[in-house]
Amino acid sequence: MRALPTQGAGMIMVTPVSLSEVDVVRDAAVGRRCPVFVLTADPAVSVALTPHVDAVLSDGEALIQLTSPAVAVALASLEDDTKVVLATPAALLKAGPGWFQRVTEAATHTDPAPGISEVGRDLRHWPDWWWGLLVGIGMIGAGLGAAAITLGPVLLWYDRNFLGLDRDQLHGINHHLVHFLQHDRITMAGTMVAIGILYTGLAVGGIRRGWPWARNAYLASGLIGFPTLLYFLGIGFLEPLHTAVAVALFPMFLIATRRSPARPQWTIMPEGPERQQRRALTGQLLMIITGLGLFAGGAVVSVVGLTHVFVPSDLVFLGTTSEELQAANPHLLPFIAHDRAGFGGALMAAAVAIMGLSAWGWRRGEAWIWWSLALAAIAGFIPPVLVHSHVGYTDFGHLAPVYIGICLTTLALLLARPYLCAGRSAWPRHGAG
Numbered sequence: 001m002r003a004l005p006t007q008g009a010g011m012i013m014v015t016p017v018s019l020s021e022v023d024v025v026r027d028a029a030v031g032r033r034c035p036v037f038v039l040t041a042d043p044a045v046s047v048a049l050t051p052h053v054d055a056v057l058s059d060g061e062a063l064i065q066l067t068s069p070a071v072a073v074a075l076a077s078l079e080d081d082t083k084v085v086l087a088t089p090a091a092l093l094k095a096g097p098g099w100f101q102r103v104t105e106a107a108t109h110t111d112p113a114p115g116i117s118e119v120g121r122d123l124r125h126w127p128d129w130w131w132g133l134l135v136g137i138g139m140i141g142a143g144l145g146a147a148a149i150t151l152g153p154v155l156l157w158y159d160r161n162f163l164g165l166d167r168d169q170l171h172g173i174n175h176h177l178v179h180f181l182q183h184d185r186i187t188m189a190g191t192m193v194a195i196g197i198l199y200t201g202l203a204v205g206g207i208r209r210g211w212p213w214a215r216n217a218y219l220a221s222g223l224i225g226f227p228t229l230l231y232f233l234g235i236g237f238l239e240p241l242h243t244a245v246a247v248a249l250f251p252m253f254l255i256a257t258r259r260s261p262a263r264p265q266w267t268i269m270p271e272g273p274e275r276q277q278r279r280a281l282t283g284q285l286l287m288i289i290t291g292l293g294l295f296a297g298g299a300v301v302s303v304v305g306l307t308h309v310f311v312p313s314d315l316v317f318l319g320t321t322s323e324e325l326q327a328a329n330p331h332l333l334p335f336i337a338h339d340r341a342g343f344g345g346a347l348m349a350a351a352v353a354i355m356g357l358s359a360w361g362w363r364r365g366e367a368w369i370w371w372s373l374a375l376a377a378i379a380g381f382i383p384p385v386l387v388h389s390h391v392g393y394t395d396f397g398h399l400a401p402v403y404i405g406i407c408l409t410t411l412a413l414l415l416a417r418p419y420l421c422a423g424r425s426a427w428p429r430h431g432a433g
Contacts, residue, residue, distance in 0.1 A: 005033035008100025013063070013086050015039035017049070026052040039063070069095030071271055074103045096281040097359055101213070106268045113209045113265040132203030132218060132256030135249050139196030142245045147189035147383070150182050158240050163331050173328045176318050179391035181339070183384075188343040190383035191350055194376040195225065198353040201372030203256065206361065210261040217356025219257040221349045226250050228345025234306050235341060236334040242342065269365035269422065276419050277364075283416030284362045287373065290408045291355035297401055298347030305341030309333050313398040350380060362420070370413060370420040377409045 004012055012032075014025055017040050026049060029036045035054040040046060046056045064083045066074055069091045077085045092099060119130050149156060155167055163170070171178050199218060206214020229246045232238040271277055304311060310322060318325075325332050354373065361369050384402055388394060 001028045001032050001036065007097065008104060009034060009087075011035045011037060011084070011086075013037045013039055013084075014053075015060075017045050018042070019044050019048070022048045025049060029053050066091050069099060071099075071103050071106050075107055078103075078107060096284060096362070098362065101360070102268075102363070105264070105266060108264050110210070110264040110266055113267075127208070128215075128256050128258065128261070129203045129208035131252045132207050133200055135222075135252045135256060136196045136198075136200030136203055138245070138249045138252070139199060140193050141196075143189045143192030143194075143196060143379075146192060146241075147186060150185040150189060154178060154181060154185075156241070159335070162237060163329060163335055165329065173332075174318055174320055174325070176391075179393070180314070180318060181336070183387045183391050183393055184336070184339040184343065186387040187384045188339060188346060190379050190381075191343060191346040194380035195221070195346060195350045195353065197376045197379060198350065198357065198372055201368050202353065202357070205366065205368030205372065207256065207261060208265070209267075210263050210265040211361075212260050213356065213360035215257055215260055217353055217360060220356060221353040222253045222257065224352050225345060225349030226253065228302070228342060228349075231302070231306065231341040231345065232338065235337045237331070237338045239338060242338075267365075269363070272364050272419065272422055276422075279415045280362065280364075280419030283412040283414070283419075284358055286408050286412035286415070287358035288355055290405055290412065291351045291358060293401065293405065293408075294351035294354065295348050298344045298349075298351055300344070301347060302341050302344030305337050305339075305344055309337045309340060311398070313393075313395040317393045317395065350376070362416070364419050365422045367421040370417055373409070374413055377406075377413070381406050381409070 001012060011034055014036065015038065017025055017038055019042065022045060025038065029052050038045070038049050038053050038056045039058075039060050040049075040056065041058055046058065050056050062083055064077045064080070064085045066077060066085065066087045067090055069087075074085065074087070077083065087095075087099065095102075114127065119126060153167065155163070155165075155170070160166055165173075167178060170181075198221070202214045202218045207218065226246060226249075229243065308322070310318075315321060322333065354376070357369055357373060363369070381402060385399070385406075388399060
């Protein structure tokens, strides 16, 4: 009763209802978000439930009950204005998440999607999606810049000023410390690039074409990611470059997500062979599970970064203790904590974007979704594996979540590729205008 309206259901019909189930239906209808009807031939059930639901019907002739999840069947049924169209639980279970929205999109007449040439040079007239694209490009650039710094000097002038140490002195405290910083920062840089790729896809593939879910996924991710800058309040180290990037991109993020898209400009394809759909639904489930796992991992990393800073395998790799590092330089732990907590926040932001794309965006023929997830996975997973191998931090337990994420994502994308990357074809009766 509570979940279906959020998925797009306009009404809920409960049937059959026996007298022993009256209390269950009555309790479930409390706080309902859409009209709830009951279909029953039992007068006692009708009397008992009439005060608690929107209507009790005894005749189902005005109803069309869909047992197939095929969108084309739903569209054909909706053409009869004298009937109420209902999807049975069996149909919804076969359809996977977002069925109501897919039907609505297929029944909506749309305009052609705008091209880049329509953006123009006047900033005042730039569309929201263009600002979203700039944020994505900015995140990719910032991630690549962070990687270049990490593979080069490692420490910038403000790092040296905060620590009172240069790279050689840092190495003198602990000969694994520079490598440890590099492994943290390369992992963070890869996650930033992944976020930029996801934001670019959501902006160009989703917001530009008027999909409200794309704007919502973009917004939810940014509302997780940008506030993590405030982690410095609990750490004591505010990195100027990190702050500058956030300050520059945040206004553009606000412009990109300030309102829901005004015009539908998407195109809808037929759902294709059932076998292809089934495999894609399995891939969708695996991607959602991956996103949930990444979010949980990011939350754990954030908490560790803001509290203990290190996990046990970190200290084994370093061959030291937190107390020894603190005694060597009191600014060292806050400096490392900034990288750790910041990575946790970025990982949560990426996870939310992945879950939004996967739960709401699965559409046949939308190859941009597949490429956004695939490129983000490459940027997010490959650098950590390479840098851990390079510095010799190869503890299997530490890297196990990364390996699991790679396996789940690879399998998900392989299963979903024929569906998401299907060639464009026309919808039989509705779709783009």
